[in-house]
Amino acid sequence: MRRLFPVSEEAAGLATDEGVGAAVQAREWSLAELADAYAYPQLPPGEPRPWLRANMVSTLDGAAQHDGRSQPISNATDMRVFGTLRALADVVIVGAETVRQEGYRPARAREEFAERRAAAGQGPAPAIAVVTASLDLDFSLPLFTSPLVPTLLLTGAAASPERRAAAEKAGARVVITGDGVGVDPVRAVRALAELGHTRLLTEGGPRLLGQLVAAEVLDELCLTVSPMLTAGDAQRIAGGPSVTVPHRFALMSLLEEDGFLYSRYRRS
Numbered sequence: 323m324r325r326l327f328p329v330s331e332e333a334a335g336l337a338t339d340e341g342v343g344a345a346v347q348a349r350e351w352s353l354a355e356l357a358d359a360y361a362y363p364q365l366p367p368g369e370p371r372p373w374l375r376a377n378m379v380s381t382l383d384g385a386a387q388h389d390g391r392s393q394p395i396s397n398a399t400d401m402r403v404f405g406t407l408r409a410l411a412d413v414v415i416v417g418a419e420t421v422r423q424e425g426y427r428p429a430r431a432r433e434e435f436a437e438r439r440a441a442a443g444q445g446p447a448p449a450i451a452v453v454t455a456s457l458d459l460d461f462s463l464p465l466f467t468s469p470l471v472p473t474l475l476l477t478g479a480a481a482s483p484e485r486r487a488a489a490e491k492a493g494a495r496v497v498i499t500g501d502g503v504g505v506d507p508v509r510a511v512r513a514l515a516e517l518g519h520t521r522l523l524t525e526g527g528p529r530l531l532g533q534l535v536a537a538e539v540l541d542e543l544c545l546t547v548s549p550m551l552t553a554g555d556a557q558r559i560a561g562g563p564s565v566t567v568p569h570r571f572a573l574m575s576l577l578e579e580d581g582f583l584y585s586r587y588r589r590s
Contacts, residue, residue, distance in 0.1 A: 353434045356406045359575065360544070360586070362521050372515040374415075374522040375542035376531055377407050378559040382549060385556035386528050390423050395548040399579050404525075407544060409435035411448045411523035413474070413514055417530035418454035421465065426450065428469035448523070451476055451514060453530055455503045457485035461492035469493075474517075476510050478503045507537035532562030535569065542588045543571060549581035 351359075362373055380386055381395050388394040396404075408414060408429055416426060431446035439446065450465060451474040459466075465473055466489075475489050478500035486496050497517075499510040514522060524534060534540045545559070571587035578584070 353402075353406060354438075356403065357410060357435065357438060359577075360403070360406055360410060362410060363588075370515070370520050372511050372520045372522050373541050374511055374524065374534065374539055375407070375544060376524045376526070376534070376540055377404060377544045378526055378531065379546040379548055380559050381552050382547065383551050383553065384558050385552045385554065386526070386559040387556045388552050388554075392424070392526075395550055395552070396546070397548070397580070397582055399582060399584070400546045400548075403544070403546065403584060405432070406435075407523055408448060409439070410521060412444060412519035412521040413449045413451050413523070415451045415453060415476075415510070415514075415522060415524040415530070417527045418452055418456070418459060419529070420525070420527035421452055421459065423527075426452075427464050428473065431470060444521075446470055449474055449519070451497075451510075451519075453477075453505050453510065455481065455505065457481050457489055457496075459489070461488055461494070466492040466494055474514075476505050476513070478505060505533075507534050507539050511539045526559070528557040528559055528561040532560040535560050536562065536565055538569070540569075540589065542574075542586065545585045545587070547583040547585065 362375075365371060365373065378386060379392050379396050379400055381388075385395065386392065409432055414429060420426070428450060429447040436446065447470045449471045450469065452459065452465075453476045455478055457475060457477055459475075461467075473494045475494050475496045476499045477486075477496060479498050480501075480503045481496075481498075489496055497513050499513050500506045511522065524531060531540075570590040572590045573585065574588050575586045576583060
């Protein structure tokens, strides 16, 4: 990352919870500053509840991918934010198709965030939770053979017993979060919280994000708007059936660098 600075309040209505953005000049942000800016909210005292945020990237014309992958529309700063959001999370939720297309690997421990994670009572790296109805995954991949913490597979009760056995043999933990072949997003979020994962992050893909939006379990969206136009028929950041009434989110912060916008919205 070269420079990251806030858009003016007059121009963009910039708002941050702790006023992090307003004090930062046009300069490179440290990872500690990024972690403070994207910290999970302090929820009221009481029984802990999960907080689910999504991290996505989109072009100016709404494409979430190019040639089936998000990397071509991303940049170095977006990946820096991506890494920071992962470092703050207990678990990263991702759809099976995204695992296959993006070549997902297990989250790694990062020394820069070790002290922060330890202070928050977190392990060295977040778990990866894959939403999959079929369990049709390659269990010889590093995501299953060499994670720091076991990969979770969120699936339905009707999933193939043979595939479940293969997943567990590979070291994955299968979590039933639906009565049929699919996953119930509400049950998935609840099940992760029961496992002690309350800081939730999803990286899509679009079909999964659409399901989370429709189920009204998404609390926050971190969206990078890439200054690119791709045309074509690429998916948007959220797919699937539309909701009856559009869900309103409030802008919490907006950062800009080299034409890329890094926005953060929370459910109103």
